[in-house]
Ligand SMILES: NC(=O)C1=CN([C@@H]2O[C@H](COP(=O)(O)OP(=O)(O)OC[C@H]3O[C@@H](n4cnc5c(N)ncnc54)[C@H](OP(=O)(O)O)[C@@H]3O)[C@@H](O)[C@H]2O)C=CC1
């Protein structure tokens with residue numbers, strides 16, 4: 001009688017089964033390509049609903065997706081808050097619900113924060129592999145929060161940079177970052193100092209106005225623009241957006257949610273999935289921007305990966 005109740009897979013268990021974000025690379029590459037293949041790719045994913053909570057400066061994102069290739073059905077619920085007074089509360093919190101796609105039964109409730117940190121960094125790594133210049137020696141990270149750590153981990157695992165630099169609005173957190181990660185990191189006093197001469201740049205801030213200016217960027221550099229996920233928020237200035245070749249995860253999402261894309265009027269060259277499919281070129285010799293907003297199907301394949309690994313061990 002009755003169905004089996006859903007399992008709960010908390011952050012520690014997710015971390016245990018997803019100790020390296022790079023474990024997700026094959027599934028994410030396939031999901032991005034399937035998404036960009038339209039109906040034939042079998043990814044069903046609307047642009048997420050983002051519900052503002054104006055009284056508290058917060059947002060609730062609802063992110064459902066089904067992937068036919070994985071036969072996986074999930075929805076992520078993610079909250080993100082600006083200016084939280086209690087610094088012990090993370091700015092982003094997430095939960096992923098995983099369903100049995102054959103009958104709609106809820107099978108698992110997974111912590112979504114570790115998944116969000118790792119799948120986002122893995123997607124930036126996929127973009128970087130395709131779009132960075134042939135000789136990339138200097139990595140620059142702007143921001144020192146959760147995403148800065150997950151990006152550092154996978155970028156230093158997959159690529160060989162001679163130098164890693166960080167800049168953060170609050171310098172102490174950049175110093176803390178440099179002390180906590182495995183390898184040497186140069187803490188910079190300004191974004192300009194960090195960016196000058198860098199081959200690969202990652203912007204992972206909650207900025208709402210540009211923190212990265214075209215003037216500072218080395219021609220041919222690749223930028224992963226990960227923050228600024230609201231239509232009136234910015235990380236990159238107009239000149240950089242307009243004078244770079246612009247790649248996005250989802251055209252529809254970029255034109256709905258990205259202040260950097262909407263307000264600059266920059267033209268989108270391709271979705272990352274189109275490059276993975278080979279229907280659009282990567283152009284690594286140009287200055288490139290990958291505008292990442294985060295897609296539900298990334299959470300779907302990540303949650304399935306964790307659930308399958310968890311099931312195999314239980
Ligand atoms: N594209 C995607 O798939 C995803 C994107 N994101 C986005 O990535 C960004 C980083 O997320 P996360 O690391 O979890 O956030 P955290 O809260 O952990 O870190 C936020 C960082 O942004 C900095 N910051 C905040 N306000 C400003 C500002 N006005 N100017 C410059 N820096 C600022 C903070 O600096 P300080 O130490 O001074 O406070 C801190 O370094 C966010 O914009 C988030 O929405 C997150 C998940 C997925």
Ligand SMILES: O=C([O-])C1=[NH+]CCC1
Pocket residue numbers: 061078080092116229293294295
């Ligand atoms: O994809 C995601 O989870 C998010 N993108 C921006 C805020 C959270």
